[in-house]
Amino acid sequence: MSAEEPPVLQAKNLCAGYRRVPCVRDVDLDVRPGEIVVVLGPNGAGKTTTLLTLSGALPALGGEIRWRGEPTTAALHHRVRGGLGVVPEERSVISRLSVRDNLRIGPGPVERALELFPELERLLGRRAGLLSGGEQQMLSTARALAAEPAVLLADELSLGLAPKIVARLMRALREAADRGAGVLLVEQHARQALAVADRACVLRRGRVVWSGPAEEATRDIRRIEGAYLGGAAAA
Numbered sequence: 001m002s003a004e005e006p007p008v009l010q011a012k013n014l015c016a017g018y019r020r021v022p023c024v025r026d027v028d029l030d031v032r033p034g035e036i037v038v039v040l041g042p043n044g045a046g047k048t049t050t051l052l053t054l055s056g057a058l059p060a061l062g063g064e065i066r067w068r069g070e071p072t073t074a075a076l077h078h079r080v081r082g083g084l085g086v087v088p089e090e091r092s093v094i095s096r097l098s099v100r101d102n103l104r105i106g107p108g109p110v111e112r113a114l115e116l117f118p119e120l121e122r123l124l125g126r127r128a129g130l131l132s133g134g135e136q137q138m139l140s141t142a143r144a145l146a147a148e149p150a151v152l153l154a155d156e157l158s159l160g161l162a163p164k165i166v167a168r169l170m171r172a173l174r175e176a177a178d179r180g181a182g183v184l185l186v187e188q189h190a191r192q193a194l195a196v197a198d199r200a201c202v203l204r205r206g207r208v209v210w211s212g213p214a215e216e217a218t219r220d221i222r223r224i225e226g227a228y229l230g231g232a233a234a235a
Protein backbone atom coordinates (compact mmCIF):
# COMPACT_ATOMS: atom_id res chain seq x y z
CA MET A 1 0.00 0.00 0.00
CA SER A 2 2.73 2.43 1.00
CA ALA A 3 4.65 2.34 -2.28
CA GLU A 4 1.85 4.08 -4.20
CA GLU A 5 0.94 6.68 -1.60
CA PRO A 6 2.69 10.05 -1.69
CA PRO A 7 5.01 10.80 1.23
CA VAL A 8 3.38 12.44 4.22
CA LEU A 9 6.72 13.81 5.45
CA GLN A 10 9.64 14.57 3.21
CA ALA A 11 13.09 16.11 3.52
CA LYS A 12 14.78 17.38 0.39
CA ASN A 13 18.44 18.38 0.48
CA LEU A 14 17.96 19.07 4.15
CA CYS A 15 20.80 20.81 5.98
CA ALA A 16 20.53 21.07 9.74
CA GLY A 17 22.64 21.95 12.74
CA TYR A 18 23.19 24.35 15.59
CA ARG A 19 23.96 28.08 15.63
CA ARG A 20 23.93 28.11 11.82
CA VAL A 21 26.68 25.48 11.61
CA PRO A 22 25.37 22.48 9.69
CA CYS A 23 26.20 18.97 10.89
CA VAL A 24 23.60 17.33 8.61
CA ARG A 25 23.92 17.95 4.89
CA ASP A 26 21.84 17.25 1.79
CA VAL A 27 19.64 14.64 3.40
CA ASP A 28 16.77 13.29 1.30
CA LEU A 29 14.27 11.23 3.24
CA ASP A 30 10.62 10.43 2.92
CA VAL A 31 8.02 8.66 4.98
CA ARG A 32 4.83 7.28 3.44
CA PRO A 33 1.65 6.28 5.21
CA GLY A 34 1.90 2.72 6.49
CA GLU A 35 5.66 2.36 6.46
CA ILE A 36 8.44 2.32 9.02
CA VAL A 37 11.68 3.96 7.95
CA VAL A 38 14.61 3.36 10.26
CA VAL A 39 17.54 5.78 10.39
CA LEU A 40 20.74 4.12 11.52
CA GLY A 41 24.13 5.60 12.23
CA PRO A 42 26.88 5.82 14.83
CA ASN A 43 27.02 8.32 17.70
CA GLY A 44 27.21 11.87 16.45
CA ALA A 45 26.11 10.99 12.91
CA GLY A 46 23.29 13.54 12.98
CA LYS A 47 20.28 11.29 13.61
CA THR A 48 18.78 13.34 16.44
CA THR A 49 19.54 16.60 14.65
CA THR A 50 17.67 15.32 11.58
CA LEU A 51 14.71 14.23 13.68
CA LEU A 52 14.55 17.50 15.64
CA THR A 53 14.59 19.44 12.39
CA LEU A 54 11.85 17.29 10.84
CA SER A 55 9.76 17.83 13.96
CA GLY A 56 10.18 21.61 13.73
CA ALA A 57 12.07 21.87 17.04
CA LEU A 58 15.18 23.08 15.16
CA PRO A 59 15.04 25.35 12.11
CA ALA A 60 16.31 23.87 8.83
CA LEU A 61 19.53 25.53 7.67
CA GLY A 62 18.91 24.62 4.06
CA GLY A 63 16.77 22.50 1.79
CA GLU A 64 13.13 21.84 2.41
CA ILE A 65 10.71 19.93 4.60
CA ARG A 66 7.37 19.00 3.11
CA TRP A 67 4.35 17.96 5.09
CA ARG A 68 1.67 16.26 2.98
CA GLY A 69 3.41 17.65 -0.10
CA GLU A 70 3.53 21.29 1.05
CA PRO A 71 6.75 23.02 2.14
CA THR A 72 6.60 23.87 5.85
CA THR A 73 8.62 25.72 8.44
CA ALA A 74 5.98 25.27 11.16
CA ALA A 75 7.00 25.04 14.80
CA LEU A 76 6.68 21.79 16.67
CA HIS A 77 3.33 22.49 18.33
CA HIS A 78 1.77 23.30 14.98
CA ARG A 79 3.08 20.09 13.49
CA VAL A 80 1.81 18.14 16.48
CA ARG A 81 -1.66 19.59 15.97
CA GLY A 82 -1.41 18.70 12.29
CA GLY A 83 -0.83 15.02 13.06
CA LEU A 84 2.82 14.65 14.05
CA GLY A 85 3.76 12.51 17.04
CA VAL A 86 7.17 12.64 18.67
CA VAL A 87 8.94 10.34 21.12
CA PRO A 88 12.11 12.30 21.91
CA GLU A 89 15.56 10.91 22.76
CA GLU A 90 15.31 11.87 26.42
CA ARG A 91 12.33 10.09 27.91
CA SER A 92 9.67 12.70 28.01
CA VAL A 93 7.64 11.64 31.03
CA ILE A 94 7.05 14.14 33.82
CA SER A 95 8.51 12.41 36.87
CA ARG A 96 6.45 14.06 39.58
CA LEU A 97 3.13 13.35 37.84
CA SER A 98 1.32 10.03 37.94
CA VAL A 99 1.13 7.81 34.89
CA ARG A 100 -2.54 8.78 34.59
CA ASP A 101 -1.71 12.51 34.57
CA ASN A 102 1.13 11.99 32.10
CA LEU A 103 -1.41 10.36 29.79
CA ARG A 104 -3.99 13.08 30.45
CA ILE A 105 -1.66 15.84 29.29
CA GLY A 106 -0.79 13.88 26.15
CA PRO A 107 -2.28 14.62 22.75
CA GLY A 108 -4.67 11.63 22.67
CA PRO A 109 -7.30 9.96 24.87
CA VAL A 110 -6.09 8.07 27.98
CA GLU A 111 -8.37 5.12 27.08
CA ARG A 112 -6.68 4.75 23.70
CA ALA A 113 -3.21 4.79 25.30
CA LEU A 114 -4.34 1.97 27.60
CA GLU A 115 -5.75 -0.04 24.71
CA LEU A 116 -2.38 0.19 23.01
CA PHE A 117 -0.40 -0.58 26.19
CA PRO A 118 -2.63 -2.45 28.68
CA GLU A 119 0.54 -2.95 30.75
CA LEU A 120 0.15 0.66 31.92
CA GLU A 121 -3.24 0.06 33.53
CA ARG A 122 -1.87 -1.25 36.82
CA LEU A 123 0.65 1.61 36.93
CA LEU A 124 -1.86 4.46 36.49
CA GLY A 125 -1.55 5.76 40.05
CA ARG A 126 2.23 5.53 40.24
CA ARG A 127 4.51 8.55 39.88
CA ALA A 128 6.17 8.34 36.48
CA GLY A 129 9.58 8.95 38.06
CA LEU A 130 9.28 5.62 39.88
CA LEU A 131 8.73 3.58 36.71
CA SER A 132 11.44 1.40 35.22
CA GLY A 133 13.13 2.59 32.05
CA GLY A 134 11.04 0.20 29.98
CA GLU A 135 7.80 1.33 31.63
CA GLN A 136 8.70 4.97 31.04
CA GLN A 137 9.36 4.28 27.40
CA MET A 138 6.02 2.47 27.08
CA LEU A 139 4.38 5.52 28.65
CA SER A 140 6.06 7.94 26.22
CA THR A 141 5.18 5.73 23.27
CA ALA A 142 1.59 5.12 24.41
CA ARG A 143 1.09 8.85 24.89
CA ALA A 144 2.34 9.69 21.41
CA LEU A 145 0.45 6.85 19.68
CA ALA A 146 -2.86 7.51 21.48
CA ALA A 147 -3.40 10.52 19.23
CA GLU A 148 -3.10 8.23 16.15
CA PRO A 149 -0.54 10.55 14.55
CA ALA A 150 -0.16 10.56 10.76
CA VAL A 151 3.60 10.44 11.35
CA LEU A 152 5.49 9.32 14.42
CA LEU A 153 9.11 10.35 14.92
CA ALA A 154 10.87 8.26 17.55
CA ASP A 155 14.45 8.70 18.72
CA GLU A 156 16.33 5.75 20.26
CA LEU A 157 13.27 4.07 21.72
CA SER A 158 15.36 1.08 22.65
CA LEU A 159 18.16 2.87 24.49
CA GLY A 160 19.21 0.85 27.53
CA LEU A 161 16.23 -1.50 27.38
CA ALA A 162 16.09 -5.30 27.42
CA PRO A 163 15.42 -7.04 24.08
CA LYS A 164 11.99 -8.19 25.23
CA ILE A 165 10.75 -4.67 25.92
CA VAL A 166 12.35 -3.42 22.71
CA ALA A 167 10.40 -6.09 20.81
CA ARG A 168 7.21 -4.92 22.56
CA LEU A 169 7.82 -1.29 21.53
CA MET A 170 8.70 -2.30 17.96
CA ARG A 171 5.48 -4.31 17.76
CA ALA A 172 3.48 -1.24 18.82
CA LEU A 173 5.16 0.81 16.07
CA ARG A 174 4.49 -1.89 13.48
CA GLU A 175 0.83 -1.97 14.49
CA ALA A 176 0.60 1.84 14.23
CA ALA A 177 2.12 1.66 10.74
CA ASP A 178 -0.31 -1.11 9.81
CA ARG A 179 -3.14 1.24 10.84
CA GLY A 180 -1.73 3.80 8.38
CA ALA A 181 0.81 5.89 10.27
CA GLY A 182 4.20 6.69 8.79
CA VAL A 183 6.96 6.00 11.31
CA LEU A 184 10.49 7.39 11.27
CA LEU A 185 12.58 5.58 13.81
CA VAL A 186 16.12 6.47 14.81
CA GLU A 187 18.02 3.52 16.23
CA GLN A 188 21.54 2.50 17.06
CA HIS A 189 20.52 -1.09 17.62
CA ALA A 190 19.90 -1.97 14.04
CA ARG A 191 18.70 -5.53 14.06
CA GLN A 192 15.49 -5.33 16.08
CA ALA A 193 14.45 -2.14 14.31
CA LEU A 194 15.15 -3.61 10.87
CA ALA A 195 12.98 -6.60 11.75
CA VAL A 196 9.86 -4.36 11.78
CA ALA A 197 10.97 -1.70 9.28
CA ASP A 198 10.17 -1.36 5.59
CA ARG A 199 13.09 0.82 4.59
CA ALA A 200 16.35 1.90 6.14
CA CYS A 201 18.89 4.62 5.69
CA VAL A 202 22.29 5.03 7.26
CA LEU A 203 23.65 8.42 8.26
CA ARG A 204 27.34 8.97 8.72
CA ARG A 205 28.94 12.32 9.39
CA GLY A 206 25.66 14.02 8.60
CA ARG A 207 25.11 12.43 5.19
CA VAL A 208 23.04 9.53 3.93
CA VAL A 209 25.57 6.88 2.95
CA TRP A 210 23.21 3.95 2.39
CA SER A 211 19.51 3.59 1.81
CA GLY A 212 17.33 0.74 0.67
CA PRO A 213 14.77 -1.85 1.69
CA ALA A 214 15.00 -3.07 5.31
CA GLU A 215 15.24 -6.65 4.02
CA GLU A 216 18.34 -5.77 2.08
CA ALA A 217 19.86 -4.03 5.11
CA THR A 218 19.13 -7.12 7.20
CA ARG A 219 20.77 -9.40 4.62
CA ASP A 220 23.75 -7.07 4.44
CA ILE A 221 23.85 -6.21 8.13
CA ARG A 222 27.40 -7.38 8.80
CA ARG A 223 28.78 -5.25 6.01
CA ILE A 224 26.67 -2.23 6.98
CA GLU A 225 27.66 -2.53 10.62
CA GLY A 226 31.30 -2.97 9.68
CA ALA A 227 31.37 -0.09 7.23
CA TYR A 228 29.13 2.47 8.91
CA LEU A 229 28.02 1.61 12.42
CA GLY A 230 31.38 1.09 14.05
CA GLY A 231 30.75 3.42 17.01
CA ALA A 232 31.82 6.95 17.87
CA ALA A 233 35.21 6.63 16.17
CA ALA A 234 33.52 5.94 12.85
CA ALA A 235 31.08 8.84 13.12
Ligand SMILES: Nc1ncnc2c1ncn2[C@@H]1O[C@H](COP(=O)(O)OP(=O)(O)OP(=O)(O)O)[C@@H](O)[C@H]1O
Binding pocket: 018, 023, 041, 042, 043, 044, 045, 046, 047, 048, 049, 050, 188
Ligand atom coordinates in the same frame (compact mmCIF):
# COMPACT_ATOMS: atom_id res chain seq x y z
N1 LIG B 1 22.86 21.34 21.09
C1 LIG B 1 23.92 21.17 20.30
N2 LIG B 1 24.75 22.20 20.01
C2 LIG B 1 25.82 22.04 19.19
N3 LIG B 1 26.14 20.87 18.60
C3 LIG B 1 25.37 19.81 18.84
C4 LIG B 1 24.22 19.90 19.70
N4 LIG B 1 23.63 18.67 19.75
C5 LIG B 1 24.39 17.88 18.96
N5 LIG B 1 25.43 18.55 18.42
C6 LIG B 1 26.43 18.00 17.48
O1 LIG B 1 25.80 17.66 16.26
C7 LIG B 1 26.36 16.46 15.73
C8 LIG B 1 25.24 15.45 15.49
O2 LIG B 1 24.67 15.09 16.75
P1 LIG B 1 23.35 14.24 16.90
O3 LIG B 1 22.91 14.36 18.31
O4 LIG B 1 22.41 14.62 15.84
O5 LIG B 1 23.90 12.77 16.60
P2 LIG B 1 23.19 11.37 16.78
O6 LIG B 1 23.39 10.65 15.49
O7 LIG B 1 21.81 11.53 17.27
O8 LIG B 1 24.10 10.67 17.89
P3 LIG B 1 23.72 9.68 19.10
O9 LIG B 1 23.67 8.33 18.48
O10 LIG B 1 24.88 9.81 20.02
O11 LIG B 1 22.43 10.11 19.71
C9 LIG B 1 27.40 15.99 16.73
O12 LIG B 1 28.66 16.40 16.25
C10 LIG B 1 27.03 16.71 18.00
O13 LIG B 1 28.16 16.96 18.78
Ligand SMILES: [Mg+2]
Binding pocket: 047, 048, 049, 089, 155, 156
Ligand atom coordinates in the same frame (compact mmCIF):
# COMPACT_ATOMS: atom_id res chain seq x y z
MG1 LIG C 1 20.84 10.94 18.98
